[in-house]
Structure formats: structure tokens, C-alpha cells
Amino acid sequence: MFASLLRNKESQAKHLFVSFIPSLLAIVGFFLLCGLVLQIRGQDPLEFYTIILVSGFASFDDFGYVLFNATPLIFTGLAVAIGYKSGLFNIGCEGQLYIAAFAAAWIGIHLNLPPFLLIPFCIGGAMIAGAGWGAIPGLLKARYGAHEVINTIMMNFIAFALMNYLVTSVYQEPGQMIPQTQQIHEAARLPRLASFLPVLPQSNPLNVSFLLACGCAVCCYIFLTYTRWGYELRLVGNARDAAAYGGINPGTVTIWVMALSGAIAGLAGVAEVMGYRHRFLDNFSSGWGFTGIAVALLGRNNPFGILAAAILFGSLNKVALDIEILLEVPRGLFLAGQGMLIIWLVSIESISRSSKD
Amino acid sequence: MIPSTLRLATPLGFAALGGIYSERAGVINLALEGMMLIGAFGYVIGTQASGSVWIGLLVGIGFALALALLHAVATVTFHADQIVTGVGINILALGITEYLLPTTEQVGGLPHWKLPFIGAYSFIVYLLPVLMVASHILLFKTPWGLRLRAAGESTEALAALSLSRAKWQYIGVLLSGIFAGIGGCFLASEVHYFTKGMTAGRGYLALAAVIFGNWRPLSGIAACFLFGFATALELANRWNIPGQLLNSLPYILTMVVLAGWVGTSRPPASLGKMQS
Structure with missing residues (x-):
């Protein structure tokens, strides 16, 4: 019995590895493409590959920057994945993270509390805001059958406009031309890891929000694999009719999954406002919500x-x-390469799926 | 107000027309944004290189067509997810245009025609209503249109006539590339230069117009004029309404229509469905 269990584990590991083959292929393709473009430009691709290897990993400082860049993408990647697992496509992460970031900034500016209260308040408020913004398309889908992709795109643009309005007319930092709010209280800021880890220089922006992101990934894993809600979510994604037959209301699941996805996307805004900039700046995200799709x-x-x-x-x-x-x-x-990577990945995935059937 | 409405609605109208052909054939097209962007880029590059706006127009359309071909190969031939592919193409277009960013040197615009009672606009502006009516007739009154729509509505009907669904989907997606490309060329030709990400969500707005107009050329382009008017109001800004509110009005309206609160909007039955 033990042997069969072991075999089972082995086959599981093999299955997991096989499922990552398209990703590895796409990454190799991405680097080859970039090398090819450099060759065409008359530059040495080897030099480019050396920079790739060295750039992020030469020192703790460099690696700190890598993890800092990765933080919002972990959140948006998880947000997209949570939706995807139940057959929903959340393209609205970009809007959700803006709304959440603004909520975090608003609470961080207007409440004057000690850190152990203010930080949870800010994070909680941001998650609720993100969840609310995400739940609307979920509700419209569950109640009226309106496609969540279109509605999340529309909600993105509404969020951009709303943020721009708030930050240029109502909450703009007094006496400034820059579209940004004033700074949040000291008590609402997440500390930089450099203050605990002597290997990182003080200038390194890596902060506690990265640990939050890692924790969030672990929580998502446990949630999806071991809880009843995670099971319901996956069941609705894989076999909607079976789920309905088994007494799960797919509409309800759709609503809370979109809310959850929005809340997680919102944490990317928390990372920006509470961990890095300490204020809300208009247009701060460089397409994190969309890169999250590639990450997922x-x-x-x-x-x-x-x-x-x-x-x-x-x-x-x-x-x-x-x-x-x-x-x-x-x-x-790299942006172009990222776009190609996405197209390759979905194509390879689809081909491998149809060849399996 | 009318001149700026016309100028704002025209690029939207072309992209929306493209979206209608693609989605009527059953292929979701989020790539309109990227196709417009690369169209605008191609127009500027082509005009700078050749000195002729006509070559620029052709290059712009050609670039957009290349992206459309990529979308068609990935989604129709390889059955890749249409939404993800569209997002990928938009990122690709943003990357290519940023990588090859043309100089800021100004280029000429497409010729303006002066018509009595109307005024002088780029000939593209006059082309739109003609194509709008032609597309309506083509899609809804001819066997050609019936087949294209069958690719998006009922795969069984096409199969029964032993017609290839893939062929009609290719036609729909490639047409969307041509039209979105023209929209992008117009955009660049009116301002005489290219800037990074200059389409600024117009492709998505066009998609909203497609939905708002119930996937029909006449009402779809009417929606573009409505959206263009909302933007023109924002630019004029005479009533002290926050511009951002007017700006997001089209998106809110689209959500309302999609939810079925006002009128109905029904997508083609097999839109986005590939396995069959």
C-alpha cells in the first residue's frame, strides 16, 4: 500500500512537471527571440544573456529589487488564477488595484491610530474596496448573464476616470501640481525589509508587502486545495452542471469568486501605497493587472x-x-516579447490539450 | 461640437466595424486596441520613410493586418483562448511600437475634402458612413454575409453546407485588422505624429460600441458617434461637469445595456466557442 502511495506521489510530481512544459518552452522561446533581435541589431546576444543572469542575482540589493518588482505581480497573478479556476476571467485587476490603493491611502491619511490598528484597517479597507469593485461584474454575470470580461474592462476605465477625478479635484495634495494625494500617516506604512535584514542596503525598496504576497500565495494554495469553498470554486470551473446538480449555486460562487479575486488584486495597490510610495499617485501601475494574466x-x-x-x-x-x-x-x-510569450503559451496549451483528447 | 464629434467618432467607428466583422464570425476581438495602435505607428513610419501618405496608409493597414493574422492563426487554427490572445496582441503592439518608436518629426495628414454644407474633413470621415451602410447590406442582405454570420451563430448550419468555419473566421478577423488599421492611420494622420500608447483605450471603447450597438453596423457606428459626442462634450467642458464623468459615461452605458436593463444586447450564439 505504501508503494502504491509512493507511486501515486511520483506520478503526481511527473504530472505537475508535464503541466509546466508549455511554460518552459515559452520562456526558452522568449529568450531566443530577444537574442535574435539583438543579433539583428548587430549586438552580441551572449552579452545580453550574461546581463540576464547577472542583473537580478549579482547581489542581495539586486535580488531585493527583483522581489520588489515581483510583489504586485504575485497579487495580480493570484487574483487572475483564482478567477480562472472557477472559469471566470478577471481582466479588471488593474481597476480593482487602483480602487483598493485609493482606499488604503484614504484610510491611511484620515485615521490617526497606532500601527497595530491602522495597518489592518488600511489593508482590510483596501481589500473590501477591491472586492466590491470585483463583485459588481460577478453580480452582473450571475444575475443578468453579462460577460465578465467586457464588464471588467468597462470597470477598469471607470476606475481610471474616478481615480483621476478624485486625485485631481478632491484629494490632491495641497499646493502641488502632481496628481497625487498627501502622504499617509507614518503608522500606516509597511516597514522596509532593509530595517530587519542587514544584507540589504537602506535604499532597497523591498518591504513587508512581499512577505504578505508569499503568505497570500500559501493561503490561496490551502484555500483551493483543502477547503470546501476551494472545492466549490474548482467544481464550478470544471463542471458547472455537476456543481449545480450537487447543490452548489454557481451564481453565488461567481459573485464571491469575483469579490475574492478583486480583494487579492487590491493587495497589489496596498503594496504600492503602504509599502512603497506612501501616497496615491495617479497612474502608478505599469499594467500590473495585465501582466498578472501572463503571470497566471x-x-x-x-x-x-x-x-x-x-x-x-x-x-x-x-x-x-x-x-x-x-x-x-x-x-x-521585453514588452513585445511578453506579448509573444502570452500568445505562444495559450497556443501551446491549446495544442497540447487537443492532442491529449 | 460637430467637427470634434466627427473626428473623435471616426477612428472608433472603423475599429467598431472591424470588431463587428470579427465577432459576427464568432471570434472575440480584444486586439482592436493593438491593431489600431500599430496602424497609427505604421502610418507614421511609412509616411516618414516614403514621403507619401498613401504609402503610409498602406503600411499602417498592412501592420494591423499582420497582427490580425497572428490573432487568427492563434485563435482559429490553434484554438487558443481568444481573450488571452487579444490581451497578448495588445501588449505585443505596445512593445513593438515602443521598441521602434519613430522620431517625433511631423508627418503629413491624409487629404481633406471640402464638401458643401459639411465642411472640410479627411476623406476617411466620409468613408465611414459609406462603409457602414455597405457593411449592413453585406452582412444582412447577401449570402456572403449570411455565411460569415453563420460562423458566429451556428456551426451546424455551416457544416451542413460543407463550408469551412475556419475560412469565414479568418475572413472576419482579417477584415477587422484592415478596419482597425484604417482607424489607427486616421488617428495618427489627424495629429501628424505617433506617441507611445496613443490609442489610449480607443480599441476597447470601440468594442464597447460593438456591444452597445448589438453587433450591428448601423447601430454600432451610431454608438461610436454617441461616444464621440460624450468625449467632445468633455473637451468643450462648458457646464462644469467633471470631464471624467463624461469620459466614463460610454462604459457605464455599455454595462447597463449588457445587463439588459435598457434594450437588449445579444451576442452571436457561438461567439468565443471553439470546440465543436
Whole structure:
């Protein structure tokens, strides 16, 4: 019996590995493509590959930047994956994280409490705001059958407009032209890891929100694998009719999954406001909500896969900066490569699925 | 107000027309944004390189067509998820245009035609209503349109006539590339230059117009004029309404229509469905 259990574990590990093959192929393709473009430009691809290896991992400081870049992507990747597992597509992470970031900033500015109260209040408020913004498309889908993709896109643009309004007319920092709020209270700020870890220089922006992101990944894994709600979520994603037959209301699941996804996406806004900038700046996100889709795809919607994929993208962001300075290659190259990576991944995935059937 | 409405609605109208062809054939097209962007980019690059706006127009359409082909190969041939592919294409277009960012040197605009009672606009503006009516007739009054729509409505009907669904989907997606490309060219031709991410969500707005107009050319383009008017109001800003509110009005309206509170909006039955 023990042997069969072991075999089972082995086959599980093998299955897990096989499921990551498309991701590995796409990453290899991505690096080959970038190398090819550099070759065409008349630059040495080997130099480029050396920078990739060195850029993010040469020192603790560099790696700190990689993890800092990865933090919001872990949240948005998890948010997309949670939706995807139950057959929902949350393209609205971008809007949800803005709304949540603003909520965190508002609470951090207006409440004057000690840190052990203010920090949970800010994070909780941000998650509720993100959840609310995410739940609306969920509700519209469950109640009226309106496609969540369209509605999350619409909600993104509404969020951008709302944020722009709030930050230019109502809550703009007095006496400033920059569209940003004033700073949040000292008590609402998440400390930098450099203050605990002497290996990191004080200038390194890596902060506690990264630990929050890792914790969130673990929680998502436990939630999806071991809880009743996680089971319901996956069942609705895999076999909607069976779920309904088994007494699960798919509509209800749709609503709370979108809310949960929005809450997690909102944490990316928390990382920005409470961990880094300490205020709300208009347009702060550089497409994290959309990169989250690539992260979730690359990580096969597995929380730990997403952690790895987000760190990969975090290092790519750093590499992009370095090659811009060292090799004078515009960073658009990486953005284009990222787009190709997404298209390859979904194509490979679809081909491998149909060849299995 | 009318001139700026026309100028704002025209690029939307072309992209929406493209969206209608693609989605009527059953392929969700979020890539309109990227196709418009690369169209605008191609127009500027092509005009700078050749000195002729006509070559620029062709290059712009060609670039958008290339992205459309990529979308079609991935989604129709490989059955890749249409939404994810669309997002990927938009990121790809953003990356390519940022990587090859053209110089800020100004380029010429497409010729303006002066018509009595109307005024002088780019000929693209006059092309839109013509194409709108032509598309309506083509899609709803001809066997060609019936087949294209069958690819999006009922795969069984196509199979019964032993027609290839894939072929009609390719036609729909490639047409969307041509039209979105023209929309992008118009955008660049009116301002005479290209900037990073200059479409600024217009492709998504066009998609909203497609839904708002119930996947029909006449009402879809009417929706573009409505959206263009909302933006024109924002620019004029005479009533002290926050511009951002007017700005988000099209999105709110689309959500309301999609939920079925006002009127109905029914997508093609097999939109986005690939396995069959």
C-alpha cells in the first residue's frame, strides 16, 4: 500500500512537471527571440544573456529589487488564477488595484491610530474596496448573464476616470501640481525589509508587502486545495452542471469568486501605497493587472508556480532597465516579447490539450 | 461640437466595424486596441520613410493586418483562448511600437475634402458612413454575409453546407485588422505624429460600441458617434461637469445595456466557442 502511495506521489510530481512544459518552452522561446533581435541589431546576444543572469542575482540589493518588482505581480497573478479556476476571467485587476490603493491611502491619511490598528484597517479597507469593485461584474454575470470580461474592462476605465477625478479635484495634495494625494500617516506604512535584514542596503525598496504576497500565495494554495469553498470554486470551473446538480449555486460562487479575486488584486495597490510610495499617485501601475494574466498563465494557475513566474517577470523588469542603460536596447523589446510569450503559451496549451483528447 | 464629434467618432467607428466583422464570425476581438495602435505607428513610419501618405496608409493597414493574422492563426487554427490572445496582441503592439518608436518629426495628414454644407474633413470621415451602410447590406442582405454570420451563430448550419468555419473566421478577423488599421492611420494622420500608447483605450471603447450597438453596423457606428459626442462634450467642458464623468459615461452605458436593463444586447450564439 505504501508503494502504491509512493507511486501515486511520483506520478503526481511527473504530472505537475508535464503541466509546466508549455511554460518552459515559452520562456526558452522568449529568450531566443530577444537574442535574435539583438543579433539583428548587430549586438552580441551572449552579452545580453550574461546581463540576464547577472542583473537580478549579482547581489542581495539586486535580488531585493527583483522581489520588489515581483510583489504586485504575485497579487495580480493570484487574483487572475483564482478567477480562472472557477472559469471566470478577471481582466479588471488593474481597476480593482487602483480602487483598493485609493482606499488604503484614504484610510491611511484620515485615521490617526497606532500601527497595530491602522495597518489592518488600511489593508482590510483596501481589500473590501477591491472586492466590491470585483463583485459588481460577478453580480452582473450571475444575475443578468453579462460577460465578465467586457464588464471588467468597462470597470477598469471607470476606475481610471474616478481615480483621476478624485486625485485631481478632491484629494490632491495641497499646493502641488502632481496628481497625487498627501502622504499617509507614518503608522500606516509597511516597514522596509532593509530595517530587519542587514544584507540589504537602506535604499532597497523591498518591504513587508512581499512577505504578505508569499503568505497570500500559501493561503490561496490551502484555500483551493483543502477547503470546501476551494472545492466549490474548482467544481464550478470544471463542471458547472455537476456543481449545480450537487447543490452548489454557481451564481453565488461567481459573485464571491469575483469579490475574492478583486480583494487579492487590491493587495497589489496596498503594496504600492503602504509599502512603497506612501501616497496615491495617479497612474502608478505599469499594467500590473495585465501582466498578472501572463503571470497566471506562466504559473499554470498554481499559487507556487505564480510565485516563481512573478519573480521571473520581476527580474525581467530589472533586466529591461539594465539593457536599456548598458546596451541601449529600448525596453519595448521585453514588452513585445511578453506579448509573444502570452500568445505562444495559450497556443501551446491549446495544442497540447487537443492532442491529449 | 460637430467637427470634434466627427473626428473623435471616426477612428472608433472603423475599429467598431472591424470588431463587428470579427465577432459576427464568432471570434472575440480584444486586439482592436493593438491593431489600431500599430496602424497609427505604421502610418507614421511609412509616411516618414516614403514621403507619401498613401504609402503610409498602406503600411499602417498592412501592420494591423499582420497582427490580425497572428490573432487568427492563434485563435482559429490553434484554438487558443481568444481573450488571452487579444490581451497578448495588445501588449505585443505596445512593445513593438515602443521598441521602434519613430522620431517625433511631423508627418503629413491624409487629404481633406471640402464638401458643401459639411465642411472640410479627411476623406476617411466620409468613408465611414459609406462603409457602414455597405457593411449592413453585406452582412444582412447577401449570402456572403449570411455565411460569415453563420460562423458566429451556428456551426451546424455551416457544416451542413460543407463550408469551412475556419475560412469565414479568418475572413472576419482579417477584415477587422484592415478596419482597425484604417482607424489607427486616421488617428495618427489627424495629429501628424505617433506617441507611445496613443490609442489610449480607443480599441476597447470601440468594442464597447460593438456591444452597445448589438453587433450591428448601423447601430454600432451610431454608438461610436454617441461616444464621440460624450468625449467632445468633455473637451468643450462648458457646464462644469467633471470631464471624467463624461469620459466614463460610454462604459457605464455599455454595462447597463449588457445587463439588459435598457434594450437588449445579444451576442452571436457561438461567439468565443471553439470546440465543436
